[in-house]
Structure formats: structure tokens, C-alpha cells
Amino acid sequence: MLHALVVIIEETNERVGDGREISIRVRPFEEGSLEIPFDIILYGGAGLLAVNSVISQILKTVQQAIDLKKSLKGIPPEKLPDESDEQVVNINNSGDNVVIKIAHNRQVSTAFHQAFIEVEKDKTIDSVQLVDNTTHEEIVNISRQEFSFFKYPELTDQGELPEERIRGEQSTLIVHSPVLAGKAKWKFIYEGVVISALMADESFIERVRKRAEQFGAGDRLDVDLEIGEKYDDTTSAYRRTGKYVVSKVLKHSPPPPKQKQKDLFGQ
Template identity: 25%
Template sequence: MTKNNQLTIRFGGDGNIKIETLTGFLEQYQQILYIINKELGYKPDDLVVEVSPPENGSFKIKLKPKYRTLILEKFGDFAAASLAGLVILYATTQSNNETLDDIRNILEEKQITDKDVQKNVYNVYQNTGAKQNIQQTFILVNNDENITDLIIENKNQKVINIEKSEFKKLIDVNNVTEEIEQKNTEKIKKEAILVIKTLHFEGQAKWGFIFRGYLIKASIKDKDFFETLKTESFRKGDTLKVILSWTKNFDEDLQTYLVDESTYIIEKVIIHKSKVDNQSKLKLE
């Protein structure tokens, strides 16, 4: 049985750690996994998180899909690699301006070479909530005097090995707690696949799309796209690969970000795939 779908967490020291360190650490990792899950378009309870009993200062987090027909069997491997990648970025990057290519180079040095995993890590790392969860795990281990270092293993190899003397430096460099308190609005921009539901060829009316299983309405700012309307046919069910942006606002009562559904904007249309073309290809196969 593959062990790619699990992470091994080792706390250096005499093997004894505070119970609040263990439970708090696991809670933060669970929240990060939910963010990874949501980024892929799944619900939190679609992923089963199992934890082995601590042994000699270490424990294993095992990830697997709840429904075989809903999520690919390899999803647990994907989520485990994504979580490892996020911790690697937190421990190695010095700014929040890394490009996708920068992050791919960092992860490849740690043998995380799957392009889809790299892209997912890049997308999730833009989420200040995920970085705050990772920071909290380092605060927890830094505050436990029994812990001398932190080791994380994936696919039977070390991806993180950090001495306690480095914990405080990482916390200070990645001070996302202060950032999330001050930054009440966050703009997201990323590549997305949209399915056309409603079209508007005149005026400034928003088009309707299905995005990650949800209906959204978005303005289109790509002038080149409107030129293609003169020569290409568009219909319900067609797909667009686009650069999509939207805004999230921090809700003080709920202490989390909420998407402003009125702010979806298509910055650029990269590819248009016709439903008719897709159907024709299916018939030929």
C-alpha cells in the first residue's frame, strides 16, 4: 500500500510534548487541509484525516477520500504533497511575491515535482488564512520547551528539518497574524476554467458561469475577447480558460474572509472551447 498519502511529523527531544501542542498542531493542519480541499472544489467532509498514536515524539497524518467515486484514489497523495509544499514555502521563502516559477523551483529542490501539486500550492499560498495556520504551528512548537526540532517526512524522505533556534526567526519573517488583522480586503487573481451558462452580447451585462460547481456572474474586461465575438460562435455549455479575479472581505464577527460575489471579473480569456467541438471529439473516440 502506498504511503504517499501520509505525512510523518517528528518532534525532536526526549519524546514528551505538551498535550496542547499536539492537539493544537493537529487542529491547524486540519484547517490547512480543508483550505487545500476547498481550492480543489471539494467540501471539508470529502476528505478523511486519520492520525496514528504518537510514538517516540512522532505521529503520522494519513489522508484519504471519503467517497471513492467522488475523489480520485490519488487525492490523498495530492493533499499530503500539497501540505508538505506549503510548510516548505513557509520555511524557505522571504516574501509574499514569489511567482509560480519561483515556487516550482523551491518545491522541485525538495522532490515535489508534480506540476499540478506545485500549482495548487501556489494558489493556496496566496490565502493568508493558510499561512496563518502554518505560523500558528510554529508558535506552538516554539512555546514547548520539550521540542528541540521539527521534522516532516513525505514519501519516506525528509522535506523539512528545522532546529528550534530557527522557529522564532520564521515566525518573525512570516508575520501573517498582524497582516491579516490589518488587511480587511484581499483581491485574488488566478487561472480558472468557467462553463458558460448565460451570454450577453450587448451592453455591459455580466455573463453567467459555473465556477467550481457554483453559479457566478462576471464582467469581462478583455477587449480582445469581444473582437472574437465577431468571428466565433459562443453558446451555453462552452468552456473558457481565463484569468479570473475577485475580492474577499474580512468579516470581524466570523473572523474569516467572505467572497464578494459582485466582484468577479474576467481579466483575460485564454482559450475558448466549444461544446459542439467537445461533443464531436467524444463521438469519434
């Protein structure tokens, strides 16, 4: 669930943020507790009011996107049966395409699908909440009856699924060990874990060879990433096989500058 929140917060920052990078840092929590405290960190110099304004806008948009997924009950807007329905009219005429795009973003949908598959396994969990610890405001509340709205209905409707597949997504990778010669796999930090990936972008490799691309500690690559997955019958979902391919490098950037942060508490 925390991973799903990271994905939707990062996607929202891309669309409504002010251009600065953010990250989520989990703080120590009591063993056995389902309360997970974490901080949203905004990188770059800015006053406290500016930081709070950006993070508040991000959280407000996240709230609206999740509320939209709840109201649609797992059905994409374009597949709703009655175009005269007041709810559909409000969505289509709201002018807030950002919320719709975030709610139905492929990475966001995939992350929530997997998260709620895992959450549903624990019968003691009645709901999932996101709470701002500085204001004690409840930002998100998803009841157990609403968990299914965040999963892919087609996984149970389309019949036989391929045993293995390649899923593509745009990701930000932290360079761990670049390969400056030869065709060995590069190592990156991806979602907090070190992975090995084949670098298939020949034009980027050529720039590396010509020293047009140079690397320092913490450098990041925005990439098109191909992820190998295998269908797991026990969870009715796809799981990663550990095979990664960087098909294209979109941007090479240094690590973000010093950070400002606002405390949040997530449950």
C-alpha cells in the same frame, strides 16, 4: 475543506496529469457525519489501468505537497533560517519543483487557509484525513496541531489589513449565459455556483461580436479572474463580496467528453 481538496487536485492535474480534465463529484453521505465520500472523475476515453495510473499519480503528488507544507510548518522554503538544515537541503535539492510549486501555489494556499479557519472552529475535529476507499490507504492525515501550518502567518503578523481588496487568480468558468450584445454581466458557473461577472477582455468581446467565438452548452473559459473580497474580523480572513471581473480570456473550449471514474472516500 472539500473546496481546498478540489483546488489542490485540479492544480496537481495541470502539472502531472496527461492533459485530460478531471472533476470531483460528492456522493450522498449520512446526515451529521464528518465522512464525505467523493469520486475523482477523469474525462476522456482510456482504459481502466490508464485512468487509475493518472489518478494515482495525482494523489501521490497531492500527498507529497501536503506533507511538504506540514514539514515546513507554514514557513515558505525561501524564508527558512538555516540553509544548512538537512530538511532545507533535501527540499532544495530534491529536483521535484512540481511539489514545491503546488504546495506554495497562491490558489492552493488561499483555499487551505480558509478551509482550516473553518475547521478550527469545531473543537471536536481532531484531524483531517483523505482515504482511498478502493485500497483503504490513508493518503493524507493532518492533526489539529498541524492546522496552523496551512494558514497564512502574515495575517496575524503584518498589523492592519485593508478592509477590501481585489484578488486575482486563473480559473475555469462554465459559460451559463453569455452576453452577445451590450455590456451586461455574463453569468458563469464557478466552483459549482452561478456568478455574474463583468467581461473586461475587449479583444474577446470583439471576437464575440464578429462571431469568431460561438457558444454551446457546457462551454468553458480559462480566464484571469478578479475577485472582490472584504476582511471579516470575526474569522480573521477575507470573504468574497460577489464582485467578479474577467480581465482576460485565456482559452475557450467545449465541454469534456465522456468520463471514466475511480471511487475515493474522503474524510
